[in-house]
Amino acid sequence: MAHTMTRLLHQESAVPPVLLTVAGSDPTAGAGLQADLKTITALGGYALTVVTAITVQDTQRVHRVVPLPGALVAQQMRCCLAELPVAGIKLGMLATAEIVLAVAEILAQWPAVPVVADPVLAGTGGGTLLDAGGREAMLQHLLPHITLLTPNLPEAAALTGLDLHTASAREEALARLGQQSGQAVLLTGGHLPGAQLTDLLWAQGHLSAFTHARIAGGPFHGTGCTLASAIAVGLAQGMTMATAIERAQRWVRRCMQESLALGHGQRLLHVPQNEAF
Numbered sequence: 001m002a003h004t005m006t007r008l009l010h011q012e013s014a015v016p017p018v019l020l021t022v023a024g025s026d027p028t029a030g031a032g033l034q035a036d037l038k039t040i041t042a043l044g045g046y047a048l049t050v051v052t053a054i055t056v057q058d059t060q061r062v063h064r065v066v067p068l069p070g071a072l073v074a075q076q077m078r079c080c081l082a083e084l085p086v087a088g089i090k091l092g093m094l095a096t097a098e099i100v101l102a103v104a105e106i107l108a109q110w111p112a113v114p115v116v117a118d119p120v121l122a123g124t125g126g127g128t129l130l131d132a133g134g135r136e137a138m139l140q141h142l143l144p145h146i147t148l149l150t151p152n153l154p155e156a157a158a159l160t161g162l163d164l165h166t167a168s169a170r171e172e173a174l175a176r177l178g179q180q181s182g183q184a185v186l187l188t189g190g191h192l193p194g195a196q197l198t199d200l201l202w203a204q205g206h207l208s209a210f211t212h213a214r215i216a217g218g219p220f221h222g223t224g225c226t227l228a229s230a231i232a233v234g235l236a237q238g239m240t241m242a243t244a245i246e247r248a249q250r251w252v253r254r255c256m257q258e259s260l261a262l263g264h265g266q267r268l269l270h271v272p273q274n275e276a277f
C-alpha cells in the first residue's frame with residue numbers, strides 16, 4: 001500500500017527541469033554553487049552541481065581560492081551531460097583560463113542547451129575569482145557559446161576596457177559584448193547610485209530596461225549568482241527571456257529582503273519560506 005502510494009506520487013508530480021551549474025564553492029552559501037543550488041531548487045528545477053574551485057571565505061572577505069584542474073571540471077560536466085537530461089546550464093566562477101577553455105570546449109558539443117553565464121571576476125568584498133588570462137579566454141572562446149551573459153558594472157568595465165560612467169558608454173559595452181556572444185547580455189545596475197536601479201538587456205541589437213526601487217541595507221552577498229541561476233531555471237521552464245528575467249529579479253529582491261546579517265560583513269541572501277514563485 002505504502003509502496004503503491006509512493007509510486008503514484010512519483011508518477012503524478014511533473015519532472016522538474018534539470019539545470020547544470022558550474023561554479024565555485026562558497027562556504028557561506030550566500031553566493032557560488034550553494035546559492036545556485038538553493039535558487040534552482042526553490043524555483044522548481046533540479047540542480048546538478050559541478051565544482052570549479054574551493055574558496056575559503058567568511059562574510060568579510062575571500063581568504064583563499066584553490067581552483068581545480070580544467071580536465072577535472074570538464075570530466076564532471078561531461079559525465080552529467082552524457083547521462084542526465086540537462087535543460088539549462090549556469091556558469092559562475094570559473095577561476096582560471098584553463099577552466100574557461102575546458103568549459104568552452106564542452107559547450108561547443110552541446111549547442112542546443114541554453115547557457116546563462118555570470119562572468120564572475122571578483123568577490124563582493126574583493127578577492128580575485130578569475131585569473132587575468134581567464135578574462136581573455138572568456139571573451140574569445142566562451143562568449144560565442146553563451147545565451148545570456150549577466151555582468152555587473154565592474155565586470156562589464158573589465159571585460160570591455162570601457163569607463164562605464166555614462167549611459168552611452170554602458171550601451172556601447174552592451175553592444176560589444178552582445179555582438180561577441182551573438183545572443184543576449186544583461187547589464188545589472190546595482191553598482192550605480194540612486195534610489196532606482198536599472199538592469200539593461202541587449203538582445204540581438206535591441207535594448208530594453210528593467211527598473212526597480214533599490215533595496216536598502218547592503219552590501220549583499222550572492223545577488224549575481226542568484227539572478228543568473230534564476231534566469232537559467234526560467235529559460236529551462238520555457239519562459240521567454242524577458243519573463244525569465246522579470247521573475248528572476250523578483251526572486252532576487254525577495255532573497256535580499258530575507259537576507260541575514262549572520263557575520264560582521266555582507267548580508268547573506270536567504271530563500272523566502274513558503275512562497276510560490
Ligand code: PXL
Nearest residue numbers: 024025026031032093123124
Ligand atoms: O558573487 C560572486 C561569487 C561567485 N562565486 C563564488 C564566490 C563569489 C563571491 O564571493 O565566492 C564561489
